[in-house]
Amino acid sequence: MKCHGVRRLFGAYWDDETTQAEREHLEAHFQGCAACRNEYESFSRAMEMVAALPRYEAAPDLLERTLARARRSSPARDTLPARETPWVPVTAVAALLLVAAAFVSQWSTLASGPRAARTTAGLSARVGLASGTGPVASGATGEARFDANAPVASATDSLFDHSEDIEFVLDPVTLRRGQATVTQPHQGLHTERAVISF
Amino acid sequence: MAPDRDPVLPPILSLSDEDLMARVAEDEERAFGELVRRYQGRITNLVSRVLNDRECADDLAQEVFVRVFIHRRNYRRGSKLSTWLFTIAANLAKNEIRRRVRRRNWFSLDALQEALNDSAMIFADRREGTERALEREQLQKEVGRAIATIPEKYRVALVLRDIEGLAYEEIAEVMGLPGGTVRSRINRARTMLKKKLQPLRRKEGDS
Numbered sequence: 001m002k003c004h005g006v007r008r009l010f011g012a013y014w015d016d017e018t019t020q021a022e023r024e025h026l027e028a029h030f031q032g033c034a035a036c037r038n039e040y041e042s043f044s045r046a047m048e049m050v051a052a053l054p055r056y057e058a059a060p061d062l063l064e065r066t067l068a069r070a071r072r073s074s075p076a077r078d079t080l081p082a083r084e085t086p087w088v089p090v091t092a093v094a095a096l097l098l099v100a101a102a103f104v105s106q107w108s109t110l111a112s113g114p115r116a117a118r119t120t121a122g123l124s125a126r127v128g129l130a131s132g133t134g135p136v137a138s139g140a141t142g143e144a145r146f147d148a149n150a151p152v153a154s155a156t157d158s159l160f161d162h163s164e165d166i167e168f169v170l171d172p173v174t175l176r177r178g179q180a181t182v183t184q185p186h187q188g189l190h191t192e193r194a195v196i197s198f
Numbered sequence: 199m200a201p202d203r204d205p206v207l208p209p210i211l212s213l214s215d216e217d218l219m220a221r222v223a224e225d226e227e228r229a230f231g232e233l234v235r236r237y238q239g240r241i242t243n244l245v246s247r248v249l250n251d252r253e254c255a256d257d258l259a260q261e262v263f264v265r266v267f268i269h270r271r272n273y274r275r276g277s278k279l280s281t282w283l284f285t286i287a288a289n290l291a292k293n294e295i296r297r298r299v300r301r302r303n304w305f306s307l308d309a310l311q312e313a314l315n316d317s318a319m320i321f322a323d324r325r326e327g328t329e330r331a332l333e334r335e336q337l338q339k340e341v342g343r344a345i346a347t348i349p350e351k352y353r354v355a356l357v358l359r360d361i362e363g364l365a366y367e368e369i370a371e372v373m374g375l376p377g378g379t380v381r382s383r384i385n386r387a388r389t390m391l392k393k394k395l396q397p398l399r400r401k402e403g404d405s
Contacts, residue, residue: 056242056252
């Protein structure tokens with residue numbers, strides 16, 4: 001082993017962590033190499049100087065000061081993860097509720113629209129039946145149209161909600177798969193339309 | 199904190215570090231006091247030697263124990279208490295070094311040496327001749343100063359090994375490094391220190 005290899009072992013030699021073979025080799029090298037011997041002396045002297053440093057004692061009031069600060073410190077947390085406010089789930093649920101509310105609101109508007117229209121139509125039909133004008137007359141043209149200007153106010157005073165009423169519309173209107181079509185009445189034949197509401 | 203516990207429990211002084219820490223985790227003030235008493239010297243010395251600043255070391259030592267108290271329930275039973283304490287202390291000391299470097303406002307080492315000399319003179323052993331005591335104190339200050347000039351990552355390892363006498367394995371745990379890296383850092387630190395102390399050896403030889 002050359003000088004470089006020997007000097008790399010100084011630390012282990014100082015710590016007494018060399019193998020028996022390494023130690024013997026190192027000591028044999030020191031016998032014949034004054035430079036390495038001096039280097040090791042220098043190294044060991046530095047280590048002794050460090051080891052001889054006086055130990056600093058703790059400040060006399062360290063214990064009291066530490067206890068005082070510990071008393072003021074917040075209570076320790078559990079090692080288990082704390083049950084923190086589940087902001088993320090709460091936010092997600094709130095968002096879902098909002099979406100659901102918006103959907104329901106929209107759905108109810110859509111659902112009530114045709115129903116209202118149907119009711120309005122029914123009412124107008126009834127009104128038309130009573131007055132002998134309106135959709136019945138227009139129905140003769142082959143087109144089912146609702147008169148927006150038909151007087152419906154008179155029918156809205158009912159105490160009952162007729163929105164869910166089932167309407168049976170007799171000839172000339174037939175229902176096919178939910179779509180009302182108006183059949184052409186016979187020429188010259190004055191037909192009447194009856195709407196039965198429950 | 200609960201001031202005291204059932205008197206039938208084993209006395210605090212005879213408890214192992216682990217059992218002591220378990221009692222600290224149960225908010226027992228006397229157990230925490232005993233823990234501080236057991237380790238305050240070693241922690242103060244470690245931090246003082248790494249920073250070469252006694253005043254700051256007192257504050258940091260206090261901070262180490264306060265952190266132990268705050269995180270008392272995070273201590274894993276089975277791990278060595280001293281390793282945990284040294285880890286906190288070494289990290290705080292490293293942070294302090296980095297903070298000083300960042301701010302670049304830490305007072306000069308010369309000023310520190312002067313202050314230390316003054317305080318050392320007060321406590322110097324009066325039975326020794328004043329001159330000799332001064333020489334000895336001066337040498338120690340120079341050694342402390344030389345250690346303080348070693349780069350932080352080597353310095354902490356050196357202090358843990360050559361001043362606190364920790365085993366390499368424990369230093370590796372404290373520093374969170376592989377054993378080989380720790381050995382290499384300590385070797386580098388020792389080599390640097392040897393070079394820095396070379397002039398002192400000559401002075402020593404002259405006197």
